[in-house]
Amino acid sequence: MHHRIDDRRTNVSENNPNPTLLSRLGRGEADALREVYERYADDVYRVALRLTGSSADAYDVAHDVFVGLPEAMQRYDPNRPFGSWLRGVAVRTAQMRLRSARRRREVALPNVAGLAVRSRQEAVVDRLTLEKALDELSPDLRSVVVLRELEGLSYQEIADLLGITKSAAAVRLHRARRRLKDILRGNR
Amino acid sequence: MIAIKRHPSWRELNRLADDELDADARGAALKHVAACPRCSANMSLLNDLRVAGRGMRHPSPPKDLLDDILRDRARGLRTILPAVPPSPRPARRLLPAAAAVAVIASLAGLATLTLTSEAGAGASELTVDPALPLPGERIRLAYRPGVELRGETELRLRLRLRGPDSEPPRQTLGAYDEVILRPDGDGLYVGSFQLPPDFAYAVMAVEDLSGARLDDRGGRLWSVRAHADDGTPLPDAIRQEFLVLQNRSWPEARDALHEMTLLYPEMAEGWSMQLTYEDHTRPPAEEAVNRAGHREHFRQLERQLEQGNPSADEVAAMVRYAWALEDQAAVEHWLGRLEALAPAHRLAMNYRMVGLGSDQVEATQYIELLWSVEEYRTETVCRAGFRAAEVANDADFAREWATRCLPLADDHDFALRLALVLVAHEETRERGIREIRMLLDHVSEQTAEERPLHYTPEEVQRESRVLRTTLRVGLGRQLLDSGEPVAAVLELDAAEDLGLWLPDLYRLRLEALLSIGDMSEARSDFHRLDADPVYPRESVDSLVRLFPSMTPVEREEGRGQAEDEMIERVLDLEVRRGLPPGRLTTPAGQSLALETLLSGRPTILLLWDRRALEEPDDIAQVLRATDLLAGGPGQILWVTPEPASESLQSFRRRYGLELPVYQDPGSELAAALGYWGVRSYIVIDGTGRIRTHAHSLMEAVRHLEVLLLGSRDSA
Missing domain, CATH: 1.10.10.10 (Winged helix-like DNA-binding domain superfamily/Winged helix DNA-binding domain)
Structure with missing residues (x-):
């Protein structure tokens, strides 16, 4: 399922979820979270996987992002593309995870x-x-x-x-x- | 300068890959890449990265992820997600212009590093036959090796040949040549060499065919001079000998001048140089008597030359002699004659430039006038013109002279200064950068073939790294000053890749990274400065405030990693060779073996003749170094050829110099150590092995501290 990357980026930025959905998400409604998940989980998981290089870590990152998403909506600026903002949140979450994982790492990296x-x-x-x-x-x-x-x-x-x-x-x-x-x- | 087809920089290749070059630059880069295997490989790698990246797997999240998320939320689990921060504002420049200049000045000093090889076996001998050769004559060479070079099937004798006009600061100091020496069955290695017709003087060293082991006569080299038919050394030969020795051994240099005045009393050159050198070493009480004798001799020379038809060089020697005698009227007189005879003579322009009898405007007009005449468009005139622009602090004028001079510049330091002037201005920046990249290529390709006699190929590589680092750091600093922080960082990155440990570079790059708001990357350089044992702690304390979110644990971790890096880099540049035997004299007149004085302690030998050079900065550095090492196992021994005297003790008391001082009679130890220049810093480990010749006292202290860290001391 390879997209042309530029196409995918354009689609995300042009098709923000409707404000009602985002309001419901902000209130923590499970159905809204499910709907947003189904639309954006691929993007979030993909970027998390690529950043962490580990499906276990990617799983945890995507998990943390969506679990915390309703509360994080307070910081979302509706004038920005939602998909880009969410991807940014995923990137930051993955970076945090990577930093802490590196500190824990004890086994040498493969050559x-x-x-x-x-x-x-x-x-x-x-x-x-x-x-x-x-x-x-x-x-x-x-x-x-x-x-x-x-x-x-x-x-x-x-x-x-x-x-x-x-x-x-x-x-x-x-x-x-x-x-x-x-x-x-x-x-x- | 030799024109070399320039490779695009890594940054240019990246910009090409990202389609960020303008049409012209893109066309030129593509054309180069198509024809250059190295750049083509780099470009392919960048493209491959992209292709591989975009072809990476793109799996969907596991099916149970959504259920987990919903279940955990239903259980009340919440996560606090990081905010996407607003883009930071660039930070203001931190480094004052004067400090930035100091950074470069200290790095530029790196370029003058002399790395000497293992002190050769003392028993070796080289015989030249005939002993008093004429220019153009064939000489036979017979070498009896010491322990180090015995048993080789062949040896190589390398020569550096100097002609009559080989004169600093130009890099026309002669040409390298070599002779293969073969065993004659009697323990000797023999060969022959045809001296060039314009030969004046040569220095020589012998090495194995790989160049890894060399005998440079304990740093002194062997030499041969050109002679006249009657066996008298030619004045050109003595002058060249003096030029070689003046930076290595003052007593020997003075002997050469003495010989010149004995053999050629009618030549002002020897007398003027002798007077200059005597001023450094003669007790003040004798100076007046000595000068009176010189004045009388000067008048005799004047009478002789007024009656004859002196050459420009003879007239120039009279200018120098008059200047050494501080006889202003005589200087003006002979300078006028020199300008009439040879208006573009280097000495004439130098005197113009120091404003002797004229002002800067007049000096500038004089040089412009010279430049307007085709035959005077020389490197010497260029240097004078550029210097005039620098003195006048006129950027436009300097840029004009830089453009004129670059095709004529024949040494790296000068070419770098010229190119940096071009980089400073937006209109000429590209050309300046191009020139520096050509210099880098030139340094990479040329140093191997012009290897100094004291250097093994490995040491040449080290020096080349130092020089290339200097060039890149110079460019990086100028780019930062010119408002190009991204290019500056990349240039400094490339400089760092050359493997030296350079706090000044880290400070500069930290500033560049802060100016583009990248605190995260800047922190790595902070850690390096934090780890450096001689970087001023007050500066580190000031910088740490720029990283308020850094925890003490993070700081300690970063410092530890940086310390490892420092150890690796510092030790990588080591010379590691044995200490020649030597004795030093205590202030009480007792002669002690060097090993006794070292007493197994890691030591910095500070070779410094304060009579030759006494600058406030020298004293400040010594005081700081002793402070840094106070209470630890390391020590500094000050070694000087100056005999113990009340003057020396008074000097020490005046400045609070508490380090022990020992006399090196006749500079014997210094010469055996390959002591070049007026100060030298040699680091010796606890086992008595030389670990490095440092470029500065602070670098020596850092090296000592690295040895004391101990992790690789025994490696």
């Missing part, structure tokens, strides 16, 4: 250098390699790569989502790509 790209002829960074390499990045750097390369967001959209400046988004993206380059070529 992905063996999966590294060797030459242009075989220069296909496959999905598995990228997933493992992403796991080596700090949460901040991982987030910008995911949002840019996987979610297809612009620098400004990344900046808005992460609450950083566009310049900071550009710096982090360049840093992240360079780090990935080193990891994939075994130059860490």
Whole structure:
């Protein structure tokens, strides 16, 4: 179920849920939560999975986001696209989880250098390699790569989502790509 | 400068991948990428990342997730979700302009680092036959190796050849050449070499064919001079010898000048240089008598030259001699003759530039006039013009001279200064950046082939890293000053990748990151500054207020990680070689072996002749270093060629210098250590091994502290 990323982003931003649904969600009505879940759970789970790299963590992130969503609606600005805002909440929640998970981590990360790209002829960074390499990045750097390369967001959209400046988004993206380059070529 | 096809930077490739380059830049970058395997591979990687990213699996959430959510909410479970924060405002600049200049000044000093190799085996010998060769003559070389180089099938003798005009500050200090030496069956390695027709002087070292082990005669190198038919060394040879020795060994340099005045008393050059050097070392009581003798000699030379037809260099030597004698009228007289004879002579312009007998406006007009004549469009004129613009603090004028000079600049420091002037202005920024990238390529590609005699290939790589770091940090600082913080950060990132530990870089980058509002990334640099043992604590205390949400635990964790990084980087640049034997004299006149003085303690040998250079900053650094090491196991020993005297003791008392001072008679130990320059900082570990030649006293203190951390001391 691959979407063209730009199409998907456009759909989300143009089709805000109706205000009544969002009001009911804010009051914690289960039916409203179910309806919002069915519409946005894929997006939330996908971004959580890509950021955390773990289906267990993605599950927990999506769980926490939707459990806390009705209360968080107090902070939602109805003039903003709901889908983007919700994705931002998911990104922040995933980042928090990643930070605490990294502090807990005791086992060394797998060496992905063996999966590294060797030459242009075989220069296909496959999905598995990228997933493992992403796991080596700090949460901040991982987030910008995911949002840019996987979610297809612009620098400004990344900046808005992460609450950083566009310049900071550009710096982090360049840093992240360079780090990935080193990891994939075994130059860490 | 050698033009080199420039590779797009990582940032440019990223912008190309993100379609953020303008049409012209995009076209040029694509054209390069198509033809360049390295950039093509990088570009492919960026594209592959995107393709792989967008092809990643996209599973739906597990079916039981919704039920869990609804059930947990029904049970009253609530989560507090993080808010999406508003985009931050950029922070104001933190670093005062003067401090920023200081950062660069301290880094620029890195570029002058001299790394010496293992002190060679003392028993080695090199014989040159004939001993008094003529320019253009073939010489035979016979080398008897010490322990280190015995048993090799072949050895390589490397020479650095200097001609009559090889003169600093230009980098035309001669050319490298080499001779393969082969065993003659009698324990000697022999070879021969044809001296060039314009040969004046050469220094030599011997190494194995890999270059990893070298004998540089304990840092002193071997030398050969050009002679006349009657066996007298040529004045050009003595001058070149002096130029080589003046930064290494003052006693030997002075001997060369003495020889020149004995053999060539009619040449003002030797006398003027001798007077200048005597001023540094002669007791004040003798100075008046000495100067009177020089004045008399100067008058004799004047009478001889007035009757003849002196060359420009002879006239220039008279200007220097008059200047050393502080005879203003004579300076004006001989300077006038020099300008008439050779208006673009370096000395003439230098005197114009220091405003000797003229003002800055007049000096500027003079240089512009020179530039208007095609034959005077030289690197020397360019330097003078650029300096005039700097003195006048005129940015437009400086940019104009920078544009003129860049094609003529023949050393990296000068080219960097020129390029940074272009980077500072929006209209010329791209060109300035391009020039610096060309310099980086040039440094990467050239240092290996012009390896100084003292350096192993590994040490050349280290120096190249230092130089490239200097270039990149210089560019990063200028980009930050020019309102380009993103480009500045990326440039500083690239500088950091070269592996040095540089608090000044971290401070600069922290500022750049704060200016784009990225507190999170800036915090890493804060941790590095926090971990650095010599970075001023008051600055760290001031910076920590910028991170109010950082907990003490987070700070401690970050500092610990940064400390590990520091240890790795600092130790990576180590020289690690044995300490040559040596003796020092205590103030009471007792001669002690160096090992006795070290007594197994990690030590900084501070080689400093305060008579040669006494600057407030030197004293402040020594005081600070002793404070930092106070109470710990590390120590600083001050080593000077200056004999113990009341003057020296008074100097110590005046400034509260409590560190022990020892005399190195004849600078024997300093020479054996490869002591170059007027100050040197050598770090020795507890086992008596040299760990590094630091670029500054603070760097030496940091290195000592890293050794004391102990984690890799025994590695």
